[in-house]
Amino acid sequence: MKILVVSLLRLGDIIQQQPLLKALREKHPHAQIHLLINSQFAQVEGLLGALVDKYFYFDRESLQKGLGEANYNMLWSHQQLSDLVADLNSEGYQQVYNFTHNKLSAYLLGSLQIPQKHGLHHAETKFQGLENPWLRYFNDRFSGSQPSLFHYVELLGGAFGLAANKSAAAIPEKSKLVLFQCLTSDAKKNWGLPAFKKLKETIESSLVDYKVKILGAPFEREALAQHFADSDLIICDLAGAKLKLQEACLLVTGDTSIKHLAGQMGIPTVELVLGSSDWTKTAAFSEATQILRANTACAPCTHSSSCTQKSQICAESITVDQVFTAVWDKLSKKTETASVSVRDIDGTAWGLYLDGQTNHSAMGYASTALKFAETYSRESLRQILQMARDEQTQFESWSKALQASFPRREELVNKAQLKSQDIGDFILMTQEIIKTKKDTAGFFQAVVDTLMTRFSSTLQFHEKMQGALAEVQQLLQSRGQFIHSLEIVLKEGAYYAAGIGQLSIDGFEEARASVSRDREDAAL
Secondary structure, three states: OEEEEEEOOOHHHHHHOHHHHHHHHHHOOOOEEEEEEEHHHHHHHHHHHHHOOEEEEEOHHHHHHHHHOOOOOOOHHHHHHHHHHHHHHOOOOOEEEEOOOOHHHHHHHHOOOOOEEEOOEEEOOEEEOOOOHHHHHHHHHHOOOOOOOOOHHHHHHHHHOOOOOOEOOOOOOOOOEEEEEOOOOOHHHOOOHHHHHHHHHHHHHHOOOOEEEEEEOHHHHHHHHOOOOHHHEEEOOHHHHHHHHHHOOEEEEOOOHHHHHHHHHOOOEEEEEOEOOOHHHHOOOEOOEEEEEOOOOEOOOOOOOOOOOOOEEOHHHOOHHHHHHHHHHHHOOOOOOOOOOHHHHHHHHHHHHHOOOOOOOHHHHHHHHHHHHOOOOHHHHHHHHHHHHHHHHHHHHHHHHHHHHOOOHHHHOOOOOOOHHHHHHHHHHHHHHHHHOOOOOOOOHHHHHHHOOOOOOHHHHHHHHHHHHHHHHHHHHHHHHHHHHHHHHHHHOHHHHOOHHHOOOOOHHHHHHHOOOOHHHHHO
């Protein structure tokens, strides 16, 4: 079998797709896996190893020049793209996976003669693939400003049935080398070279055995040299960075491709989340990474007048002392206590819904609850569960109010145009939900999105909104059942988690018949 993977993204995105490629290799151990990437990122060949058997390159820059510069024949780009499609079709692939999820990649998949297409693709004059719940969530939440409960790798793994796991922390070597990757591709994501310089001085003065070196690409040398001695700089390509990371005990970095490389290698990392960086979506997918971010964003910014990062996290929001504390914790191998939040419960509930498990038996929920409870302390779970239960009561009340205030189909069938007063109570209820800012997980987002969408008829709007309200009900059902299962696990322990706690307490004979137990088991 031959499988093509399309990844027309940036360098860091390709590197962080390694868990997906590993899972694909495990799923199809005897298949040939080929990878299509942008030609400027050909250096990843030395990083992905045996996960990929053959590479194809999409020369985006040349194709764009061919379309826009006068010295190119107007059909040159079309011919180049046609040749690439012909080369890919000649391979005789049985499956193709679209890891890119944009219109360009969708049109490209539409031109390929491959029987099984996974992910977004164009066919029969429209985009296909969004019937997959995980891809719909990805499409609605990931690319825009909407918050996501899932990491990029988790979303694609769920969409494609690939069990992608976070990289485990590597066995530490007796190293005293700390590496900094100071500069990112976006100035708003930079912590600042003066801050990195002060952190270097703090580490080397407080931890006398440790030395700090600065990683950088050749084009970054001039900027780095203004703050660091030439002997402190390691100017190298991606392959060279990988070799240096193997010698290091720690990396401190912003949102860079190096963080993904270190993450896949299991190198302990302190990641600084600044500017438009979104740790929930694209942090290093690794157990060895510690995320460091400010508690609040600058909205409005209270720092210097030169700060332009409105509604984003300012570099000034993370202090040198905070980063040094994180460095100290990593170097001293301090065990991090897993903390639980309502967000974790919401994410699990959403995951059950996206997997299509909302109609599954109570035993399925109980099994998920038991695994969840094993991750956190019982005391912290009890505190969070009370908060989640209070929110659940509020959410269910909102859902009922929306259902009650939405007009019946018969009330709209003769209306040529829908006016705001026709659904005034419904709009007011939705506005109240938005104003409270309590729905951080987006359980009611489908209702909001439907209200903001134009429709050709009132009946089309009614149909779409009914679907949105049904989604809200299913999501809250999933959330409520999971919370209930967690409560049972905490009250009664492992026996309930195995399913016994869900059996009838009115009569064991009924329970025996319901789960096909024999009489001895039922008596017990």
